[in-house]
Amino acid sequence: MNKPILSARTLTKSYTQGTGELPILKGVSIDIQAGESLCIVGASGSGKSTLLHILGTLDRPDSGELYFEDRNLSALSDDELAQFRNSTMGFVFQFHHVLSEFTAIENIMLPARIAGISKDQARADAMRLLSHMGLESRANHFPNQLSGGELQRVAIGRALMRRPKILFADEPTGNLDSNNSQIIQDLFFQLKKDYGLTLVVVTHDQKFAEKFSRQMKLSDGHFST
């Protein structure tokens, strides 16, 4: 078996609730192989999103370790993690979080601009992504001129801007109608193929989940296969 691209070791996480602690993850371990498509399913409140956030370095575990290839991510500072995320990971959320002050193409350009890539280069790359997603005619439209499905495609384009190795998605179709949901689902697998992505997705949608090469079910803070 190949070396995993991302490896989590006995992750725990709890939240403070009132005076007590509410444990969410109780020692979760997982190895994610490069190029695989992994789907995390589970009931509401089972800790799927929390796990995704920790795997994506958006949150830190209370204990446990996270490795990207051979690099111990737990040891990195917040700013180092920000830089790491920018170059290695992409995120798509249930709500598109497309910034309303920027046009579609500018939203997609943002991660590249933050990384210090020139405006012209970023614009050219963003335009390629937009046309890949059939949105080239919408490049200069502001978010309030785009539909929900289009906005989610812009968010996906933004996540792919820095050519990440892993794409994380948290309920990416959870806020869309069935037609748009289907478009986005197909797009994910198309992009996975085109860009050689490792896909880690959290979803409630059983049909969507079945399309992944591996499904992991989270319940009571543990994985149950």
Add this chain to the structure above:
Amino acid sequence: MNLTLFWIASRLLSSSQRKILTLTGWVSLLGLVLGVGSLVVSMAVISGFESTLKKSVADVAGHVNILKFSNEQITWQDLVEKIKKSDDLVEDGVPFISIEGVMAHKGKLSGVMMQGLDPASIQKVLNLSTRLVKGQFQIQGGEEPQALIGKGIAQHFGVNIGDQIRIVVPIASELEVNQFRRRLVKLKVAGILDLGKFEYDQRMIFTNIETVQQVSEIGAQYTGILLKLKDIDQARAFIPRLEKTLGNGYRIRDWKSVNEPLFEAVKIERVVIFFVIFVIILAASFNVASSLYINVVQRFSEIAILKSFGLSSKQLVRMLSLQSLVLGGIGCGLGVGVGVLLCFGFSWLQTEFGIIPGSVYKVDHIDIEIRFLDVFIIIVTTLLICYLASLAPAKKGARMTTVEGLRYE
């Protein structure tokens, strides 16, 4: 990199409806504009007051005033030559005699200062000719001596060009030391001067030095010399050198010490006014910061998303500070604009309506002077305050975790 942050910062300042700023932002910005505008105006007025005063004193009384007490028999020409040779800074000198008198005209009486000057050298030292508002710039002596009078005197006595004025001058009695005789001198008004300073306008009468020498029966004696220097600002440093050259028997003062308390008061006023009005800017800057704070809280999710794709906390702090500096910059720009407009308005008001009572403020007209250094200091301090005030919201944004922000949707 900073350009990118500037791009994001300035874009995030606009609201989703593509308005340039939200209402809160506009209101806080307005405060900043008014604060900066007021400070620009007040500094321009104070600077103008100082310059008007300085120019008036320099034009009327020269850069350096030398009073001769010594009995040294030296003609004024020789004395001026001696001074000029001693220092390259000296441009020229004019002799003068000052005597107090009482002017009587059309049933009115008023104390005046009659200053006799050498008509040949007056223009080389004093800048009186540019202050002529009526008539001709002439002070010929002879049978019918001419005089130039302050506009205050002209107004008070209703005197016009060509009119004859009478001045009674007291002459100390050589026999009885406590007695004096009075001499009458008749002068023909050749010109009326706007001398800039209220007291000058109300009291000064310039005439030929020979006329005053004859009236006061002092022969070729003179009160002293007025000097013009190549650089007025070096006057104070020049005095000790001149004292060394001339020795005892002379009292030497520069243009500033002639009016020392007034210039000192202006200096203090400038500092006090700056700090008082700066409080407005301080309050406005914190208003800007508080609208930024609201912005940060309202945009938790946007900030979180920026962080999720790699914006570091340091970059975020820089970005939010940039937002504040952008607002501060806009506030300064508009404020300076408003200030300049108000200055023009003030100039127009004082020209049209004479809003400055000279008896109170020493001058009745201020040449508004917007100094680059004043504006520079105002802009730099305002931006500094805006930057410091932005640190709290910036730190708030940086402390916020990405996951926390994502939950805010």
